[in-house]
Structure formats: structure tokens, C-alpha cells
Amino acid sequence: MINIEWKQPELILLDQTKLPTDIHYIRCTDWRQVAEAIKMLRVRGAPAIGVAAGYGLILAATEATQSNHPFSEQLSQFYEFAEELKETRPTAINLAWAVDRVLTLVKASISDNAITNGEALINLITKEAEEIHREDIALNHAMAKAGATLFEGQSNIRMLTHCNAGALATGGLGTALGVIRELHANGQLERVYADETRPLLQGARLTALELHEDGIPVTLQTDNMAAYAMQQGLIDAIIVGADRITTKGDVANKIGTYGLAVLAKHHNIPFYVAAPYSTFDFTLQDGKDIPIEMRMAEEVWNFHGIQTAPSDIGILNPAFDVTPHELVTAIITEQGVLKPDYEASIAELQSKVQK
Known part of the structure; x- marks a missing residue:
């Protein structure tokens, strides 16, 4: 069973609250759905919620950059969404680790003028979220x-x-x-x-x-x-x-x-x-x-x-x-x-x- 899968523009999560009798997938198109899935243990386990949060940030950035506001305001909105996502579960450090890892990369790229618009922001976060997922697979084997x-x-x-x-x-x-x-x-x-x-x-x-x-x-x-x-x-x-x-x-x-x-x-x-x-x-x-x-x-x-x-x-x-x-x-x-x-x-x- 695949429990986490990113298929642009959706994050697909196996609803673990329904196991073992029912295999049901949640299709998240909004970062709030990801936050709810983490909070309600639909996706759970410290590494898994870190991976899910990384993908949730893609959805957060997508929503934040859909407005006609200046990019600086879009970024502020994205940072607010990210903090809300980060606070859904306080004990498992992987959640905060994944969010902070992405935010650190975003802020460094902004400082270096490497990204200047919403499309570039989304692309950057997508690459990092996918890397967090690939890395977790490799870490498990090691x-x-x-x-x-x-x-x-x-x-x-x-x-x-x-x-x-x-x-x-x-x-x-x-x-x-x-x-x-x-x-x-x-x-x-x-x-x-x-x-x-x-x-x-x-x-x-x-x-x-x-x-x-x-x-x-x-x-x-x-x-x-x-x-x-x-x-x-x-x-x-x-x-x-x-x-x-x-x-x-x-x-x-x-x-x-x-x-x-x-x-x-x-x-x-x-x-x-x-x-x-x-x-x-x-x-x-x-x-x-x-x-x-x-x-x-x-x-x-x-x-x-x-x-x-x-x-x-x-x-x-x-x-x-x-x-x-x-x-x-x-x-x-x-x-x-x-x-x-x-x-x-x-x-x-x-x-x-x-x-």
C-alpha cells in the first residue's frame, strides 16, 4: 500500500484511520486538508508527517501565490500558512523539521534573488519536498x-x-x-x-x-x-x-x-x-x-x-x-x-x- 504520493496538483494520502478493513485515499488539494489529516492521524508516524508536510507546503504556496498581491505579500501569506501547518502536532519533531527545512531554503533563495515570483517559489518547494521524500526512503534502508x-x-x-x-x-x-x-x-x-x-x-x-x-x-x-x-x-x-x-x-x-x-x-x-x-x-x-x-x-x-x-x-x-x-x-x-x-x-x- 502506498501511503503518500504526490501527483501534481494533488497530495494523495492513505487514510490510516480506516485500516485494516477499508483502503481509502484522501486527495488533498488544499494545505488545510493536509493539516487536518496530520492532526486526525489519517497520516501518522514522525517521518511520514514530515514528508506530508513538505508536500503540504506546495499547496500552501500555490494558494498564497494565486492572488494579485505583490510577491512580498504572497510570501507573507505563505509563511503564515506554513506556521499553521507546523503547529498541527507538537511532539513529533519531523513535522517542524520538514517545514523549517523548506522555509530556510525559501528564505535563502529570496535573499539571493534566486526566486522572484510564485511559479519559481512553487517549483523550488516541489523539488525540496520530493527530495525529503526520496531521502526518507534511503534513510529507512540504511x-x-x-x-x-x-x-x-x-x-x-x-x-x-x-x-x-x-x-x-x-x-x-x-x-x-x-x-x-x-x-x-x-x-x-x-x-x-x-x-x-x-x-x-x-x-x-x-x-x-x-x-x-x-x-x-x-x-x-x-x-x-x-x-x-x-x-x-x-x-x-x-x-x-x-x-x-x-x-x-x-x-x-x-x-x-x-x-x-x-x-x-x-x-x-x-x-x-x-x-x-x-x-x-x-x-x-x-x-x-x-x-x-x-x-x-x-x-x-x-x-x-x-x-x-x-x-x-x-x-x-x-x-x-x-x-x-x-x-x-x-x-x-x-x-x-x-x-x-x-x-x-x-x-x-x-x-x-x-x-
């Missing part, structure tokens, strides 16, 4: 190869994963699931245990679907069964994706990840995180400073139109939690595997990707 090095000489590996960090969450084959796919291709993987991931069941609806379609043995479990699986010796390693990683190596990921890391520490199970350089927030040191998105109460007391709890009670619904760096065994990137001391290894990564 991460898969790097992650597989952690398991050299091992066989019959039983892996646990949480939420969805696969092809549906990226522009390519996935971050955590990319590593899993590589191990499967190498004949090293016995089985994947997938947490269903309450409250929106991304593990059940998306991860289990991806793995099953690829012929990778998968066992679905509810989130509160993970401790049992570890206690029974069913899990050899845990691998998850990430939505933001600080310079200390603290990791924000889907709610429930921190609990898995604590359990892994107790059971002496390695806990791995797979993420591209665009998921690292090089401006933020401590995980406690990562903004955590709080989502709608309806997601907890209601699911697909079925009420599962009283609607007038208090609901706590953080979309993410933060796993402290000391609970992370290694971080898999396209530049290789990072290990403690994370401040040193992440600083080295930064020097490589920000030359």
Missing part, C-alpha cells in the same frame, strides 16, 4: 542495514514492538519495522510480538497488518500483556520508533513505550530505538522539556462509534511518553548505531548531518 548489525550471529529472534514504525509511518519501509524486515530477509527472525497500542490500536490495525501482508510471523497482544510475555521468556529484544530524541538520548515515542523500557530493564532485555537524523532535536537536551501532545477524551471513552466508558468522567490521554536515555540500549540511525555515552555519540551524529 537504518535497516545498521540495525541488523546488532543481531549478527543470532537466529530465531523474537522481537517485541510498540505502535507502528513501519512503511505506513514513513516514506519508505519503516524505522523499527525496517530493521525487522531486514532480519526476516536474513532468515534470523522467528516472530514479532506487536502491542495493540491503546487507545487507537496502531499496533493492531497497522503493524499487524504490515507484518502479516509481508509474511512475517506476528503475534498480537494487548499492551498489558507485554510484561507477561517478557516474564515467560518470549521476548529477546524490543525495538520501537521515535517522535523526538534529545541530545542526552531521551526518547519521546507513543504512549506506553516508557513502560516497556522499564520492563525491559527488569528482565534484562535490550531496548532499541530506530530513528533517522530528522527525529533528533539538537536544540533540546532533556526529555522533560519535550512538549507532550494531549489528545481528545473521546479517543479513550469511544472507539469507532462504540462507547466503552462513561463520557462524563475525567480522561487522561497523552499521545506520547518519554523514555530516559539510561533505559535505551542503543539508537539505530542511518549513520550507524549510537550507544552510550549518548551526548557524545549524538554530538558526532549532529556533526555528520549538519555539515
Whole structure:
């Protein structure tokens, strides 16, 4: 299933809220549709929303430059649209990274007089958005190869994963699931245990679907069964994706990840995180400073139109939690595997990707 496709003048997105039973595509001709799709998790996963945002900026620039106003005013309108798009989800850094990457390029080109009209602006953004997408595909493959090095000489590996960090969450084959796919291709993987991931069941609806379609043995479990699986010796390693990683190596990921890391520490199970350089927030040191998105109460007391709890009670619904760096065994990137001391290894990564 293709989850993101740019076909001028439309961005076509797979509506992931309807999976696994209904394959439905959204045809976005307005950047607000892209923003709504990101906000409502129709497109989700940190790398994927970065890719989608890049294409959304083409639509924003197209709208802004349709007026008869001077180009300077059109640019101001475009910048306003871009900021609104950027604010749709606060935790996943890839969204802001993609928007800022495009805006930085636009402003530099304006300063150099390289673009002076709407057509040139749209062409510039289109090329950069397509490059972000191509780059994500390449990063996924590089991460898969790097992650597989952690398991050299091992066989019959039983892996646990949480939420969805696969092809549906990226522009390519996935971050955590990319590593899993590589191990499967190498004949090293016995089985994947997938947490269903309450409250929106991304593990059940998306991860289990991806793995099953690829012929990778998968066992679905509810989130509160993970401790049992570890206690029974069913899990050899845990691998998850990430939505933001600080310079200390603290990791924000889907709610429930921190609990898995604590359990892994107790059971002496390695806990791995797979993420591209665009998921690292090089401006933020401590995980406690990562903004955590709080989502709608309806997601907890209601699911697909079925009420599962009283609607007038208090609901706590953080979309993410933060796993402290000391609970992370290694971080898999396209530049290789990072290990403690994370401040040193992440600083080295930064020097490589920000030359």
C-alpha cells in the first residue's frame, strides 16, 4: 500500500484511520486538508508527517501565490500558512523539521534573488519536498542495514514492538519495522510480538497488518500483556520508533513505550530505538522539556462509534511518553548505531548531518 504520493496538483494520502478493513485515499488539494489529516492521524508516524508536510507546503504556496498581491505579500501569506501547518502536532519533531527545512531554503533563495515570483517559489518547494521524500526512503534502508548489525550471529529472534514504525509511518519501509524486515530477509527472525497500542490500536490495525501482508510471523497482544510475555521468556529484544530524541538520548515515542523500557530493564532485555537524523532535536537536551501532545477524551471513552466508558468522567490521554536515555540500549540511525555515552555519540551524529 502506498501511503503518500504526490501527483501534481494533488497530495494523495492513505487514510490510516480506516485500516485494516477499508483502503481509502484522501486527495488533498488544499494545505488545510493536509493539516487536518496530520492532526486526525489519517497520516501518522514522525517521518511520514514530515514528508506530508513538505508536500503540504506546495499547496500552501500555490494558494498564497494565486492572488494579485505583490510577491512580498504572497510570501507573507505563505509563511503564515506554513506556521499553521507546523503547529498541527507538537511532539513529533519531523513535522517542524520538514517545514523549517523548506522555509530556510525559501528564505535563502529570496535573499539571493534566486526566486522572484510564485511559479519559481512553487517549483523550488516541489523539488525540496520530493527530495525529503526520496531521502526518507534511503534513510529507512540504511537504518535497516545498521540495525541488523546488532543481531549478527543470532537466529530465531523474537522481537517485541510498540505502535507502528513501519512503511505506513514513513516514506519508505519503516524505522523499527525496517530493521525487522531486514532480519526476516536474513532468515534470523522467528516472530514479532506487536502491542495493540491503546487507545487507537496502531499496533493492531497497522503493524499487524504490515507484518502479516509481508509474511512475517506476528503475534498480537494487548499492551498489558507485554510484561507477561517478557516474564515467560518470549521476548529477546524490543525495538520501537521515535517522535523526538534529545541530545542526552531521551526518547519521546507513543504512549506506553516508557513502560516497556522499564520492563525491559527488569528482565534484562535490550531496548532499541530506530530513528533517522530528522527525529533528533539538537536544540533540546532533556526529555522533560519535550512538549507532550494531549489528545481528545473521546479517543479513550469511544472507539469507532462504540462507547466503552462513561463520557462524563475525567480522561487522561497523552499521545506520547518519554523514555530516559539510561533505559535505551542503543539508537539505530542511518549513520550507524549510537550507544552510550549518548551526548557524545549524538554530538558526532549532529556533526555528520549538519555539515
